[in-house]
Amino acid sequence: xxxxxxxxxxxxxxxxxxxxxxxxxxxxxxxxxxxxxxxxxxxxxxxxxxxxxxxxxxxxxxxxxxxxxxxxxxxxxxxxxxxxxxxxxxxxxxxxxxxxxxxxxxxxxxxxxxxxxxxxxxxxxxxxxxxxxxxxxxxxxxxxxxxxxxxxxxxxxxxxxxxxxxxxxxxxxxxxxxxxxxxxxxxxxxxxxxxxxxxxxxxxxxxxxxxxxxxxxxxxxxxxxxxxxxxxxxxxxxxxxxxxxxxxxxxxxxxxxxxxxxxxxxxxxxxxxxxxxxxxxxxxxxxxxxxxxxxxxxxxxxxxxxxxxxxxxxxxxxxxxxxxxxxxxxxxxxxxxxxxxxxxxxxxxxxxxxxxxxxxxxxxxxxxxxxxxxxxxxxxxxxxxxxxxxx
Amino acid sequence: xxxxxxxxxxxxxxxxxxxxxxxxxxxxxxxxxxxxxxxxxxxxxxxxxxxxxxxxxxxxxxxxxxxxxxxxxxxxxxxxxxxxxxxxxxxxxxxxxxxxxxxxxxxxxxxxxxxxxxxxxxxxxxxxxxxxxxxxxxxxxxxxxxxxxxxxxxxxxxxxxxxxxxxxxxxxxxxxxxxxxxxxxxxxxxxxxxxxxxxxxxxxxxxxxxxxxxxxxxxxxxxxxxxxxxxxxxxxxxxxxxxxxxxxxxxxxxxxx
Numbered sequence: 130x131x132x133x134x135x136x137x138x139x140x141x142x143x144x145x146x147x148x149x150x151x152x153x154x155x156x157x158x159x160x161x162x163x164x165x166x167x168x169x170x171x172x173x174x175x176x177x178x179x180x181x182x183x184x185x186x187x188x189x190x191x192x193x194x195x196x197x198x199x200x201x202x203x204x205x206x207x208x209x210x211x212x213x214x215x216x217x218x219x220x221x222x223x224x225x226x227x228x229x230x231x232x233x234x235x236x237x238x239x240x241x242x243x244x245x246x247x248x249x250x251x252x253x254x255x256x257x258x259x260x261x262x263x264x265x266x267x268x269x270x271x272x273x274x275x276x277x278x279x280x281x282x283x284x285x286x287x288x289x290x291x292x293x294x295x296x297x298x299x300x301x302x303x304x305x306x307x308x309x310x311x312x313x314x315x316x317x318x319x320x321x322x323x324x325x326x327x328x329x330x331x332x333x334x335x336x337x338x339x340x341x342x343x344x345x346x347x348x349x350x351x352x353x354x355x356x357x358x359x360x361x362x363x364x365x366x367x368x369x370x371x372x373x374x375x376x377x378x379x380x381x382x383x384x385x386x387x388x389x390x391x392x393x394x395x396x397x398x399x400x401x402x403x404x405x406x407x408x409x410x411x412x413x414x415x416x417x418x419x420x421x422x423x424x425x426x427x428x429x430x431x432x433x434x435x436x437x438x439x440x441x442x443x444x445x446x447x448x449x450x451x452x453x454x455x456x457x458x459x460x461x462x463x464x465x466x467x468x469x470x471x472x473x474x475x476x477x478x479x480x481x482x483x484x485x486x487x488x489x490x491x492x493x494x495x496x497x498x499x500x501x502x503x504x505x506x507x508x509x510x511x512x513x514x515x516x517x518x519x520x
Numbered sequence: 521x522x523x524x525x526x527x528x529x530x531x532x533x534x535x536x537x538x539x540x541x542x543x544x545x546x547x548x549x550x551x552x553x554x555x556x557x558x559x560x561x562x563x564x565x566x567x568x569x570x571x572x573x574x575x576x577x578x579x580x581x582x583x584x585x586x587x588x589x590x591x592x593x594x595x596x597x598x599x600x601x602x603x604x605x606x607x608x609x610x611x612x613x614x615x616x617x618x619x620x621x622x623x624x625x626x627x628x629x630x631x632x633x634x635x636x637x638x639x640x641x642x643x644x645x646x647x648x649x650x651x652x653x654x655x656x657x658x659x660x661x662x663x664x665x666x667x668x669x670x671x672x673x674x675x676x677x678x679x680x681x682x683x684x685x686x687x688x689x690x691x692x693x694x695x696x697x698x699x700x701x702x703x704x705x706x707x708x709x710x711x712x713x714x715x716x717x718x719x720x721x722x723x724x725x726x727x728x729x730x731x732x733x734x735x736x737x738x739x740x741x742x743x744x745x746x747x748x749x750x751x752x753x754x755x756x757x758x759x760x761x762x763x764x765x766x767x768x769x770x771x772x773x774x775x776x777x
Contacts, residue, residue: 226707228704240697240700240701241700241701241704242700242701242703242704243703243704243707243708244707244728244729245707245727245728245729245730245731245747247727247747247748263700266696266697266700267697267700269697270695270696270697270698271697411748412551413551413552413553413710413731414551414711415550415551415552415553415710415711415712415713415714415731416549416550416551416552417551418551418711418712418713419525419549419550419551419713419714419715420550420551422713423550466713500648501708501711
């Protein structure tokens, strides 16, 4: 919409706004009865009927009589989003692997693929070609049209055009990823930092749902964070925010590839975990997970091995809680494999040490329940943002 | 670093006069995808069937999570947590997804099956793998596509909390797109900490999903290498000639007879 904030809204703009709001509600919250939609959106029933009829006519939603009846009288019809009405591509580029998924309206993953990079296939040309080829296979198989693309990259990304300024763990710098994918896939592409994307996913569909101030911190090879502040993503100038892993916690620590020394990620990243667990560096992800799961069964051994790691994790989280004042910190990715007892201890310790946490009555620290798909889910939501206005 | 979840040493197997497996050593680590490759008749399927308890081993030791065990039959293997997925989409066609996943291990009392609990467990398992392509867990298996059938077969191993999953050419009967999805699932199984063995003839697939590659050549294990250390060409040489440079069998001129 192009109208200035002071201009009054014309009826067709209001209608368009309501339609998008309704669609967003169905997309994020799932199937819902007409009556509940009217209550949640604060619109009257005839407006809802007109909107739903319009959407049903264009094949975006369908209606069904609900199986479980509640209350007396004629049951309100259940409105369901049709997943094939709008399909986007989600791409999750990581240091060791790439995953792609076609996601339909309502968040259903319709098709997916992933592959290992084995450290040598990080050449951006090869990676981009592989993404394009695998996408074509999945799109042809499903027989759908792709309306948008969302890409998660572990690096510093310019929001406007998806230019990857620097992705140090991939050894990328200055890659016009958004433009290149956009040309090949003939769809609008949005690229964002992986932690920001994961924070978006947690905010819309995960543990941070309904929470206005939350921080998502995840460990892969690198450690990153995304901040939801007052209900929206904190971005910084041109979208360059999220490098929580490069907050310096140990000036006497290891050199980091970013040029600094003792970054948080050198103490709590995947390589630090491998060292703590006595695994060779660059062990497959599953091996680290298996080792952590085994440790969860033996608390005294876990305490001995992960003691130092726990301390660094606590320290960084105290800093983060003090800086952003979130009500909730969600630990994602590799952190989800940590023994639950350890996460609980870290949470309690952060509550004791952080001034801000004490002031707001205790920041909760939770492990994400979304597993390793969180970035795919977030990338899909990123792609859906502009699409919901158009379908 | 803990013990490998499954370790075979000196495994021998003959069918009558045919010596199929010669002193095979094979290791499966938790959280890794180990690809088992080799030419037709190299002994891949026989090796898997020995581990699954379908063929008795003539000699050899099996250690499971560091402990000596003997696998006398499929029940022993299932009890240890070893699950096998076959290439021919082996599910009972006349049963639905829930019944297939619980086949032979149904829940409930002697008189009444606990259908609701089984249905919920099946649904939760599929959801945990973010497999949302199946409309209902009560769909009969005959109505599923090849990829969906393999997905159900693989999900079974998650439901039963298996430690090791052996997949014998799980994508042989599938189209391109379906193959991609099954391989994606295979990768994610390993990421959850399971030990995964994948038999495949497709080098591209092997390199996309495997962390290590074990090559059988005429019944001998000639190399077990990390995927990141080798090239397609080297593996093809190992499969066809049993050696590639320093890898594999010793050269005939240096071998002692």
